[in-house]
Amino acid sequence: MLYCNCRMAVKLLCLCLLLALLFPSWAKKQTCLTSASNCNECIQSGPECAWCTAPHTNTPCHTLRGLQRAGCPKSHIYNPQGRVQVVRNDSSTEPADAQALLLQPQELSLRLRPGVSQSFPLTITMPTDQPITEMIMDTSPVPAGLNITFGSIMKGNPLVIQVKVEAAQCPSESDDSNQNRTGPWSVHVTPKGFSQSVKLEISLECQCDCMRNCEENSPACFGRGTLVCGQCDYTTQHCRGELDSFSSPGDDRCRSGPNAPVCSGKGKCVEDFCECDKRVNPKERYSGQYCECSNFDCPYHNNRICGGHGSCECGQCICDDDWTHDDCSCSMETASCMATNQQLCNGRGMCQCGKCRCEPPYTGPTCEFCPSCVGVCHLHAECVECLAFGTGAKKNRCETECSHLTVTMVETRDDMPEPGETTVHCKMMSREDSCFMNYSFSQTPSGGQSTVVQAKDCSPALWQ
Incomplete structure (x- = not known):
């Protein structure tokens, strides 16, 4: 009998090892803090962790797939992944100075979720008299835990380099050695031997946006608790904060400042809280503590808000990956600018918004046509x-x-x-x-x- 039990134990052990080898995701240890008491704790516990803002969710902190399996609606899953947005991408309309180095873009804004990298292409047009060699990139001092790496996409002139930025982890809440714990930080990337640089404005996504909005005495909490990020808290007051600094009762609690309009003129004050006006279009809405934000008051391109390549958040377009400009109308992809010789715009122009701007007398979609050129x-x-x-x-x-x-x-x-x-x-x-x-x-x-x-x-x- 003992012999049989031993054989059975060995078989079970072998089966477990086999499953772990064939299906490593089963054997991977769950790292999300499923016992997290709030959204901030959850997203800081790991880059794969998401939070469900639907009320009365038993386990609101889990992986994205775990929340989906548990039935959390997609619209209620908070899972920030960071973003890259081009702030400045200037280029001269005149032929480039033969002695000048041109970097594109010149300034970017990066929001990083620790553990989730963000990357973007950096185009470097070298002076015509400069020998084309491997480019070495220097960076200004980088905060601890932040890593910037460079990889070549396309050699030649212009040179295209892929810049990858990643943060290791969110700073500890108890770490008060640096008040600027999550940014923004300004980091400059400079080709070695040149003075021109690219500015990166970097900040960490360690706080949930939904923590800024709360509903005291919420019906979802039986009128006795505060609803924050879909969860009820019956112990503390979350929503007062700055509002208690106003001495005047009534509507003054619904103003963003002493002389500001009540609820930004887009809502009414009910029991010291703003109730934002409804829009005729149900997809359009005002939001924010003082109804100061909207998801529709953003630039349009081709009759589509944010060009159809981004979302409108508080009156500002948040562009999808590889799109930029205030209306998200400019594509950052370069494939459409690649000439048959594998150079951007045949080395005879600049790739802007997915299209070549050719230097005269060159023309055509990739600057490969020159009617006046001999031959x-x-x-x-x-x-x-x-x-x-x-x-x-x-x-x-x-x-x-x-x-x-x-x-x-x-x-x-x-x-x-x-x-x-x-x-x-x-x-x-x-x-x-x-x-x-x-x-x-x-x-x-x-x-x-x-x-x-x-x-x-x-x-x-x-x-x-």
Whole structure:
């Protein structure tokens, strides 16, 4: 009997080890403080911890997946992840000074949830006489627990560097050695050997926004407790704070200052608390202790609030990742600016809001087209000939060397597109039969488009 029990114990131990190996997430120790008494304690206990603001939740502190499994509505889950917002991204409209270093963007605001990194691309345009080498980045003094690292995305000029910022943990509540425990801190990132720098305004997300709003004698707490972040507290007064500093009774408790309008003019004072006005559109609302905030009074772009790429919080657009400007209309992605030579805007312009601003005389979506530059017609003549007529020097290599070019045949020169900013007309001689080919060339993101007259011009006269 003892032998059988031992064998069974060994089997169970092996099964547990096998499950731990196959499903490591099962074996991972739960780090969220499920016994947290408030939202602040919860989010500070680990980067994966979230808080449920729905009233009467038995375990409001858990992982995001844990709260979802427990039935907490998505709109009631508080799970800050931080954000990056571009504050300043200036660029000259004139051709860049050959001796100047250009950094883009120049200033950013970062909110960090400890344990959750934030990153952004930094574009560095080097002076033309500067040899292109590995760039070393220096930073001004960084607060303890804050880590900034750099990784190269694209070499060349301009150089694109990925900047990653991460905070280790929230400071202890008992640590009063530094009053500025959660920021904001100003950190400057400077390419070694240059004076220009990028300013980072960094602050930590260690406090829950919902802790600022509370409801005393809340019906959700049977009229006897204070509702804070969805949980009832029957022991302390949370909501008075600064309001008790006003000596006047009544409406004065509903003013943000001695001479401020009651409830910011957007609500009414009921029992010393602001009840914000309702909007005709139920999705629009006023909020805040004095109804000072709204989720609709923000800039619009393309008839969409915050351009459809952010949320309106207290009259200010909070842009989604990779979007910036006060109306979130500017994309920070650079893929649409990448030329066929894998340089941003072909090294002939600046990528702004996902579009190239080309230096004259270069044009086109990626600054690869130059109608006035010598050699455009000659550069594509052999591919046009082999694709359109099956002749010429590249006729045996046409598929491999000319796949970037698309050819359309037309009957006469009048059927070709009009020449313009991105289209040029060409007349090139074929060495094979000494006849002239008439065609147009237009630069496209995938390479080029050529419209070719189907009959060659074999007369000795040149096309005037």
